Every structure is written in structure tokens, then in C-alpha cells.
Amino acid sequence: MTNSVVDIQSDCVIFAVSFKRWGIVRRLSADEFEAGDADKDMVKASKLLLACQEVSAIIDYDAQTRSFLEFKSLPSPFGRGQYLLPKALISEVEEEMQKRANRRKELVNDLCEVYDERVHGAEVRLRSVFDETEYPTVKALAKKYDFDWSYRTLVVPTGLPKDISEKEKAKLSNAWEEAITDVRALLRANLLDMVSHISDL
Numbered sequence: 783m784t785n786s787v788v789d790i791q792s793d794c795v796i797f798a799v800s801f802k803r804w805g806i807v808r809r810l811s812a813d814e815f816e817a818g819d820a821d822k823d824m825v826k827a828s829k830l831l832l833a834c835q836e837v838s839a840i841i842d843y844d845a846q847t848r849s850f851l852e853f854k855s856l857p858s859p860f861g862r863g864q865y866l867l868p869k870a871l872i873s874e875v876e877e878e879m880q881k882r883a884n885r886r887k888e889l890v891n892d893l894c895e896v897y898d899e900r901v902h903g904a905e906v907r908l909r910s911v912f913d914e915t916e917y918p919t920v921k922a923l924a925k926k927y928d929f930d931w932s933y934r935t936l937v938v939p940t941g942l943p944k945d946i947s948e949k950e951k952a953k954l955s956n957a958w959e960e961a962i963t964d965v966r967a968l969l970r971a972n973l974l975d976m977v978s979h980i981s982d983l
Contacts, residue, residue, distance in 0.1 A: 794869060795872070797875065797933060800929065840890065840927065854871055879931060898920070
């Protein structure tokens with residue numbers, strides 16, 4: 783393992799974020815849509831349970847939060863929702879995330895306040911494919927929009943059989959090597975961009 787990888791492991795944490803939302807897309811059964819003369823086994827159709835600005839506002843705000851985290855983090859090979867965050871930025875990011883959590887709660891409350899009205903509108907628009915059993919209560923709806931985060935480190939669990947432990951250590955080492963490669967590529971691209979701007983002056 784290179785010194786650069788060791789530095790990243792000691793100077794960064796995994797910032798894991800969970801954005802939960804009510805799933806508003808449902809697949810229609812074969813008897814709920816027309817497919818012309820096509821074989822319905824070869825055609826799929828879906829419906830939106832709600833299409834309103836309040837739902838869109840939450841989706842857009844989550845996208846903005848992801849953009850903020852991507853800007854503050856290093857390239858991460860650890861999957862969606864897991865950001866490689868420098869420890870020096872933890873306080874700044876934590877403060878911003880608390881603000882964003884409060885604002886997101888306000889957006890969820892906005893949705894809950896008009897929820898019954900929006901469901902009635904969906905019933906009018908969906909007509910025969912409207913199914914009231916697919917809609918949660920207002921209280922249950924709010925719980926479906928959970929939002930939280932945690933700080934983690936990645937280590938191989940102790941007590942594994944030796945062969946499995948060695949495989950897992952190799953996987954983890956490769957993931958960190960991938961991270962440092964991505965960081966170097968990012969720094970190189972930023973440097974080239976700076977040189978390009980200077981040459982344009």
C-alpha cells in the first residue's frame with residue numbers, strides 16, 4: 783500500500799448519507815393499459831402516484847445536497863451515498879448538513895400540508911388506474927422522507943477465516959488505491975485547467 787493511500791485513509795472519513803423518499807412510480811398491470819397489437823409481455827407501462835411541485839422540490843433539494851457533498855469530497859470508489867470526506871472539512875460539512883436537514887424537513891412539511899389535495903388531484907388525473915391503497919397516510923408519508931448521515935471508517939472485520947480475511951483486505955486495499963488514482967487524476971485535470979486559463983490571459 784502506497785504512502786499516498788495511507789495518507790488518505792488517515793486524513794479522510796467515509797461520509798455516508800441516506801436520502802429516503804416515498805416511491806411515486808408504480809408499474810401498471812397488463813390489464814391497466816393498452817398496447818395496441820403488441821404482446822403485453824414485451825411492453826411495460828407505469829404511472830406517477832403524484833406529480834406536484836412539492837415532490838419536485840424535495841427531489842431537487844436532494845440533488846443540490848449531493849452536489850454540495852461531491853464538491854467538498856474527494857473521488858470515492860465506495861459506492862453511491864458514500865463520500866470520501868477530508869477530516870479538515872468535517873465541522874463545515876456537519877454545520878451545512880444540519881441546515882440542509884432543517885430545510886428538507888420544511889419541504890416535507892410543505893408536501894404534507896397539501897397532501898390530501900394532491901392525492902385528490904391524482905385521482906382525477908389517473909382515473910381508472912388510481913388506487914387509494916397505494917397512498918400512505920400523512921403521518922406515514924413524513925416517515926418515508928427520512929434523511930440522515932454518519933461518519934465511518936472501513937476496516938476488515940476481525941475473526942474471519944484467514945483466506946476470507948486476506949481476500950477482503952485485498953479488496954479494501956484495491957479500493958483505496960483506486961481512490962488515490964482518482965484523486966491524482968482530478969488534481970491533474972485541475973492543474974491543466976489552471977494552466978489553460980493562465981495561457982489565455
